[in-house]
Amino acid sequence: MYRALYRKWRPRAFDEVCGQEHITTVLKNQVLSSTVSHAYLFCGTHGTGKTTCAKILAKAVNCEAPTDGSPCGKCSSCIAIDSGTATDVLEIDAASNNGVDSIRAIRDEVVYPPSSLKKRVYIVDEVHMLTDSANNALLKTLEEPPEYVMFVLATTELQKIPSTIISRCQRFEFRRIDAEVIGDRVKHVCNEENIDIDEESVNLIARLSDGAMRDALSLLESCTAALGDGKIEYASTERQLGIANNEEVVSLLRYAAEGNVSEAMGILDKLYRNSRDLATLVGQLNYLTRDLMVIQSLPGIGLNKLGSSFCFSKSMFEELCSLAKQVTKEQLLYFFEVLSEAQSRLGYSAQNKKLVAEMAVIKLSTPLLVGGVDALRARVSALEAGVPVKPAQPKTTPVEKPKIAETPAPKAAPAEVKSTPFSKRAEFLESLSRKGAGTVYAFASTASFTLKDGTLCITPDSDIAEDKLSSPKALELITACAHEVMRAPTVVKIEKAPKTTVQTSMLFEELL
Numbered sequence: 001m002y003r004a005l006y007r008k009w010r011p012r013a014f015d016e017v018c019g020q021e022h023i024t025t026v027l028k029n030q031v032l033s034s035t036v037s038h039a040y041l042f043c044g045t046h047g048t049g050k051t052t053c054a055k056i057l058a059k060a061v062n063c064e065a066p067t068d069g070s071p072c073g074k075c076s077s078c079i080a081i082d083s084g085t086a087t088d089v090l091e092i093d094a095a096s097n098n099g100v101d102s103i104r105a106i107r108d109e110v111v112y113p114p115s116s117l118k119k120r121v122y123i124v125d126e127v128h129m130l131t132d133s134a135n136n137a138l139l140k141t142l143e144e145p146p147e148y149v150m151f152v153l154a155t156t157e158l159q160k161i162p163s164t165i166i167s168r169c170q171r172f173e174f175r176r177i178d179a180e181v182i183g184d185r186v187k188h189v190c191n192e193e194n195i196d197i198d199e200e201s202v203n204l205i206a207r208l209s210d211g212a213m214r215d216a217l218s219l220l221e222s223c224t225a226a227l228g229d230g231k232i233e234y235a236s237t238e239r240q241l242g243i244a245n246n247e248e249v250v251s252l253l254r255y256a257a258e259g260n261v262s263e264a265m266g267i268l269d270k271l272y273r274n275s276r277d278l279a280t281l282v283g284q285l286n287y288l289t290r291d292l293m294v295i296q297s298l299p300g301i302g303l304n305k306l307g308s309s310f311c312f313s314k315s316m317f318e319e320l321c322s323l324a325k326q327v328t329k330e331q332l333l334y335f336f337e338v339l340s341e342a343q344s345r346l347g348y349s350a351q352n353k354k355l356v357a358e359m360a361v362i363k364l365s366t367p368l369l370v371g372g373v374d375a376l377r378a379r380v381s382a383l384e385a386g387v388p389v390k391p392a393q394p395k396t397t398p399v400e401k402p403k404i405a406e407t408p409a410p411k412a413a414p415a416e417v418k419s420t421p422f423s424k425r426a427e428f429l430e431s432l433s434r435k436g437a438g439t440v441y442a443f444a445s446t447a448s449f450t451l452k453d454g455t456l457c458i459t460p461d462s463d464i465a466e467d468k469l470s471s472p473k474a475l476e477l478i479t480a481c482a483h484e485v486m487r488a489p490t491v492v493k494i495e496k497a498p499k500t501t502v503q504t505s506m507l508f509e510e511l512l
Ligand SMILES: [Zn+2]
Pocket: 062, 063, 064, 065, 066, 071, 072, 073, 074, 075, 076, 077, 078
């Protein structure tokens, strides 16, 4: 009879349980010294070995010749429990329809001693699913159980268990299993089963299983089922396990980080047309930002330790590491802000998903467009790190200054000096950027420029910008650049920042 790999390779002794040594050692010792408790609570995420340990424990306390605290697997008790014919070991799924009835039945049953084994063991899975009345019924039996009864309660959600129940049990917390430990086990199983598999596939399975051994073996199984006798190789594993190609998501983020709006938007559009869910995509971009942050904070971290929710191939991971070197922490924080906001917007408005996603991508690519401290920090730090950041669309329309009669015309002829837009704005900013004037560049890039009678008038968009641009050092730099692009000595004047400017960022807020 065919048995699923995870069933076939389910541990039969405590020592075979991977990654939960802090629990199995204690249980082994309790069996050895006959100090087992009457009630246990096993908590932890799925697939970490809770039910497996419960079964081993049930066998160990009933085994006729336990070895080193583990069941022998050969005596009649062990065999009966393994084959599921032992009526004294009961598995109850609290999430199932009759789960609650089964719990109520326990109260009536416990008065009778076990029929053939030493102890009657109740294994209650998903115990957090019990109703209040079932919990009360369970509590009654837990309060004063007969000598020959033992409970093993298992749950993935400890916080949902009433404290009255928790306090009556010995509690063990199962950990997510290390990807390396899972990888080793997968390799071991492959060896024993004569499955030919490459290292990258093993790692991929280990990462995908997210700490759950059962999932890892099920994934391995689906790879072998599709292949027949061939070798399991990375490309086919990726296909078989249905991992969407994450390369595009990484590229999108890279283009955004480089300020390449058109490429970033191009990828977004492609993914949209391929009916990729945009809310998921924005979530993925955010997770990727998290991965970049972790790689940056812990340089040299391996792929297996990254704890990413993504599946990266080796080459993609390398690309991610190089991207992590290009971006600054401030930029990533800014990304996180923008993406989190877009995520929550996408959460409640399903209608304009594409619009919201597009705006997010534009914001990511051009922090210049956005006001706010995070954007400013991102801009400044990107410039300081030498990442080219493209300036926003030049503002060709000069800011209309209110014409108050503060300067009465001295003579009749030129009532006011004619102002013209500064056509060499882009060139000027480029020159600033070349001179490595990070902060000055950042503030100048959002200012408006006009030429008035040969004087270059710069109107900053905020008080801070006005402050920074007016400093002697900044002025010197600006004048030098102006001289360069105008090819003549130029007088520079920093105007007062207007009190009420409609900032580009506000326009965008309105659009969203
Ligand atoms: Zn035995």
